[in-house]
Each structure stands twice: as C-alpha cells, then as structure tokens.
Amino acid sequence: MDAKPKPVLRGPPQTWLTEGDSVTLSCEVTGSTTGWRFHWYKTAPFRPELLHVTHESRTYSVELLSDSIRGAGGSYTLSPAALRHTGVYVCRAERGEPAYHTEFSQPQPLWVTGLSTPSIVVSPNNKTHFTSQPLSLSCMDSGNSTGWRLRWFSGMMEREKCPYDWTNTGSSCRISSSSSLDSGVYWCQSESGEQSNPVNITVHYDSVILESPAHPVTEGDPLTLRCRYRYQPSNISADFYKDGTLLQTSTTGEMTIPAVLKSHESLYKCSNPERGESPESWITVKDPGPSKLEMVGVVVGIILILVAGTMILLIGQQQHNISQDQDQHICGGKEEDQQEYYTLHSDGADARLSDVTYATIDQQGTSENVKNRKKKEGHEAEAAIVYSELKTVNNAGEAGSWTQ
Known part of the structure; x- marks a missing residue:
C-alpha cells in the first residue's frame, strides 16, 4: 500500500x-x-x-x-x-x-507579541540562561481577568502546567537548577482566555551566552547586550555580531544601542577567541505606541474642538435673535406707512351721522427703512403731508368747502 x-x-x-x-x-x-x-x-x-x-x-x-x-x-x-x-x-x-x-x-x-498586555515576568530577565542556574516565571495579575496560569510549548508538546520538576506557587513557576529540557516558549493565560506576550526561553550547556531582554524592546528605548562566561570572571571581552557581521569589539563584554530602531531587529551573537561563541539570539523591536505627549495633544485637541463648536452655536443663536429683531422692526415700519382714517364733523352740537365726511390722510416717509433708502439714493428724507378738500355741512344745510 x-x-x-x-x-x-x-x-x-x-x-x-x-x-x-x-x-x-x-x-x-x-x-x-x-x-x-x-x-x-x-x-x-x-x-x-x-x-x-x-x-x-x-x-x-x-x-x-x-x-x-x-x-x-x-x-x-x-x-x-x-x-x-x-x-x-x-x-x-x-x-x-x-x-x-x-x-x-x-x-x-x-x-x-502585543503592544500593551498583561505580562509574564522572567527572572533573571534574559532570553538565554545557563544550565544548573535558577529560573523563575510568573504571571502578572490583571485587574480585568482572574485565574492566570503559565502555559508553555517545549518541542512538540504544549502544556498548561509548570514543568514537572518545577515548584508551582500560585501563578509562578520556579526551578533551582534549570536544564536544556526547560527551553521553550512560555506565556500566561487567564480563565477567560486572555493571553500575555509569549517569551522564548533557552537554557544552554554552552560556556558563553548572549544575555538579552526576555521581552521585545520598544522602539526608541536603549538596548544592552552582554556576553557572559559560565565561570568566573563572567565578564569577558567580546566581539558582537549582527546577522554574522561584526558590529563592535568591547573590552567590558557589553554593547549598548542608545535608541533602538526597527532596523535593529535581527539575530545577534558574541564571541571570545579563548572562551568560545554564544548561540544566536533574536532581538524583537516593537512599535512604541502613542506617547504620553501625543495623548495629551489628543485630549487638548478634543477640548478645543468642543469649545469651538460651542462658540459657533452661540454665535449662530445670537445672529438668529438679531435677525428676528430686524424682522419685527420692519413689520412695525410697514404699519406706520398704512393709511389712517379719522371722522371729521362740524362744530355743531347736533351734527348728524349722515353729515359726517371722511378724509384720507397719507403719512409718508415715517418709517426708518424709507429714510435709509432715500439717504442711499442721495435725497433728504422729508415727511410730506397731502391735504384733501373737506366738505362740511352746517346746520342750515348749506354746503361749503375749504381748500388749502
């Protein structure tokens, strides 16, 4: 088959x-x-x-x-x-x-790996460790989740308990003498499924290791790499390499990058001609996320937008009120332009209703808008009165007229 x-x-x-x-x-x-x-x-x-x-x-x-x-x-x-x-x-x-x-x-x-998440604490805070040395991993409690426990993947086996020869205390796992079998990827997980950043822990029998932070380095932060010898004195002079290319030689066994960039993400190692060479270690660089200054700027920007919006609303309401006042004034002026009617009667005490004659009196140019319009045309606004002929009837029934 x-x-x-x-x-x-x-x-x-x-x-x-x-x-x-x-x-x-x-x-x-x-x-x-x-x-x-x-x-x-x-x-x-x-x-x-x-x-x-x-x-x-x-x-x-x-x-x-x-x-x-x-x-x-x-x-x-x-x-x-x-x-x-x-x-x-x-x-x-x-x-x-x-x-x-x-x-x-x-x-x-x-x-x-995440930008800002609950974290797993590694002590000592290194990716690489010597065998027979103590090692501790702990889950930091998060205010939003409970029941944190350590999970790890070693070889092809994923486990949700501390390694069998480690001491388990709450959400921490400790061992006094680590071995290469303890190498693996570790992370923390809560009862609700929330996870921490994973960390890659390697335990070596080698005489020389490169010490680097267990967690990703934030872009812009300093990074220090140390070349360590298993025996005393542990500080040795060393050559530091990135992707196989020599970066620098240090008599103290340390190399510092003042401000890490994304381009620094790579494989690093160190070597000493007499003591040997370390295994390669991958350095991960993560984005810094929004800075405190940027966050303050965002808050201030939101406040300014709210203030500007409030001012625009107030100005709009004020203009609306002014417009209403002007409309009412114009309507009042129109009423003044209307014709007014008065009853005219003789001085006789027994004047009859049928003897009353009505006259129309036009009052022109009394409203402000008319005055303003005439001023714009270059004329002086003057009030004009038009007189009409009035007909009166006396007691004797003789009609008369008076004209001006």
Missing part, C-alpha cells in the same frame, strides 16, 4: 510577529494540486479526544480550528494577528467520498 502523501506547510521566515501584523500560511500537496480540501489545526494541551500527531519522534495534540473552513483552498490568513493566535499550526488535506486524508504537515510556530 502506498504511503500517504504529506503536505508542505509554508509560513513567514520570521516566526515572531507583532500584534496587528498580517501573515498567511499555505498548504500544498506536492505533485497533486487538484481536488484537495485543506483543514487547519493548532497544538493544544493534551486531551484524550484530540488528534495525536507524531513528528520527529515527538507526539503532540492538535485541535481543528473553529474557522478552518477559511483555509479550505490551501491558504489560511491571520489579519490582523492577535495574541490568541500564538501557537503551532499544522495542516492536512482530504478529497473524495469517502474522504481520503493525507498525513499532517510539519509544524509551523507563530508567536505573537
């Missing part, structure tokens, strides 16, 4: 990512590209119901991803990458009815 094909899983060359990055994993069955459906898995702490996969004589447990269907075509994308995506991934293909399955692919680790 022919052996089952084994798909090839391809991922990014750098397995340490920053939260917010985008990463795509691809799965391919060599020599046969049609008709395959792909499934995506991630390592998990041992449970009897999970699938158990063997790779390079190591057995580990995997569980199907809840959104595995997204990668059915052979590509599985994490965008944006988050802390919860930390872990080791494998893929498997199937086709036909009933389904024919391939073997599992080789594992692909992805370790995601």
